[in-house]
Amino acid sequence: MEPLSWIDIILRLLAQLTPVWIALVATFTISITYKRRLGLYGKLFDSTIGMVGFALVMFWVYAAIFGAFDLIITHNALEQVSGMKNKPPGTPLSGAKEGEYAYYLLGGDNLARDVFSRMIKGSWVVVQIAPLATVFAFMVGITLGLPAGYYGGKLDTLLSFLANLILAFPVILLFYLLVTPEIVDTGIPSYMGAVMFIFPIAFVGILLNSRYHTQPAIRTPLLIGVLGVMFWLYLSLISESGTKLDVIPRWLDGFDIPGGILVVFVSVVFVNSPTVFRIVRGLAMDIKTRDYVAAAQTRGEGPWYIMLWEILPNARGPLIVDFCLRVGYTTILLGTLGFFGLGLPPESPDWGSTINEGRKLLSIYLHPALPPALALLSLVLGLNLLADGLREESLRD
């Protein structure tokens, strides 16, 4: 068979991404139709920049989800086909069997794997880890930042000192110190994870308790239910058989995080939370002087109720914007880890690892390194544009 021309390759790529286009069009149609009823999310569709950013982000989210169900990808991301090593984009598959996709649309990498399928599979790694790690970083930052800003004093001095300590650490040095196999064996990252993953439980517990503690009939069953589930998730998350932290029996262990991912996750949360802490602390210090906080204090509300139900909702604008930016930054950090071959397994299709592998032959073969690089660029750009659009729209009212 003849290799495909560039026009053919582009057409075939667009066709291969059909499910993503359908999902995108559906999302935009529904959102624009009901945008007046959707609050801040709906207002996003009034700004062109916000819409472009949202489209870029959702493109990768949908591509990742459909890719995880093997819908978009043309080949197995780990499968090596002989004769396809470093082949340029559009090369027909040598010895293609019935039912197999007959081309490597974006060529083969130096282990003869399909670059396009690896790029799509790689987006799934990012879309899973980056937002979740950012959520955890926000939980840690909010749970510590609110009291630091609200109470001030010694607590604030201590926590700020610790935050500055982590911030003064060069990120890459921290990664090298935490994510090497020897240190992982000692279990230190797992213990750090065990400490950090407590914060979401504490956050939700305090959040619900401060709201409903006057109505014990609702509060007690609610707390038992929610905290029970979260505690089980927590134990399943940190406990992994064969490592230092093997606390609950196998039958109770809901899921195992595959090797290295947990460590990567922990270090990314660790690097991000001090910055969130500083932002939340600043916002809390600003908002605690407002009249409605004084009113709540006069009413006799407890400090945690004021922090979580008076201050936090009023700080949501800057926090949402920072969340988008921070997901982008986390994506970059994940790429950095992959680029240095830290944490994730070497055959992992994530973008950082793929770029690292592709750069070695960059002066001869461009096609293995460029698609993941452009993919990462477009996702982070989308998140930044989204944050910009949200900031503009939230400032408007």
Next chain:
Amino acid sequence: MGMFILRRLGVMILTALCLTFIVFFLTNLQPNLEKLAKNQGNQRMTDEQVMSWLGNHGYLQSVPVKYGQWLGILPGFTRTLDSGKVTGRCIAEDADPTVKPRRFCGVLQGDWGLSTVFKEPVWDIVIKRLGLTGWLMLAVMCVMVPSALILGVMAGMREGSRLDRALSTISITSTATPEYVSGVIFIAIFASSAVGLKWFKGTATSAMDDITFANFTLPVVTIALYGIGYIARMTRASMAEVMTAQYIRTARLKGVTFGNIVLKHALRNALIAPFTVIMLQFPWLLNGVVITETLFNYKGFGWTLVQAAGNNDIELLLGVSVVSVFVVLVTQLISDIGYVYLNPRIRIA
């Protein structure tokens, strides 16, 4: 002001001590030491031999004691061999046995240890590599700061205009391009034989001896690009705020030309915030330096960090961390002092 600097210096020293202790603790964990013993001795050592090697070299003392020795506030580790010869941390292999060895030999005495990978004193390596990175940083600063400030001021002087939109999009894109992405794209376009432009070189190894336009441009632009966007956005925000101030309106009503307003009235006030941002960019630049030096194979400070960390070179890694932590803390201090100095509202209050 004097009190302020003193307090900042105190916090800085405390931070430096904490950070170096953390690095020391992490690099001196048992598995790292075992690996070191096997690298230094031989790979087939039994567990017993490993432990005795570690004991002979003083690695089995408690971490605070080892840290004190490394720092130079506790007397160095010594040991008397069966033959009666005294060896230890402060005694070189070929030292003259009649000369009384020093009691203290740590970082404070200027004794940074020996790198196991490069077989050279750590201090010499660090100084040499820092010099190489210094040239890179100098070039980056010369490219980054002026272009970021020009971008930011142009965007911020007429907020919401078409020029502002275009320049803001450029700066957002540049903040979305980490070094390992822009570097790869630059090499692909300008240095690969596949595209065929070949304007620049894809490696900067030759720049270590002789900096030329061809071998130094790509690494410098790669590092600068990621920082430009951020500084430009800060400058733009600061400039846009200044342009709405009362005194700018007064100047306009007086009939001052727009160019004069921007250059003489607005610019100086708008540059206070970016100054802090530029100083605080150093920790980020350090990251960029590590990535870019690895990508372009420029054997500077960042490259050394990767080599030390990847090869479990404990003494070198400690030296590198001390220097990088020091750089970060000093730039923070300068940024704080500079901010107070530049902003009369804080200085007088």
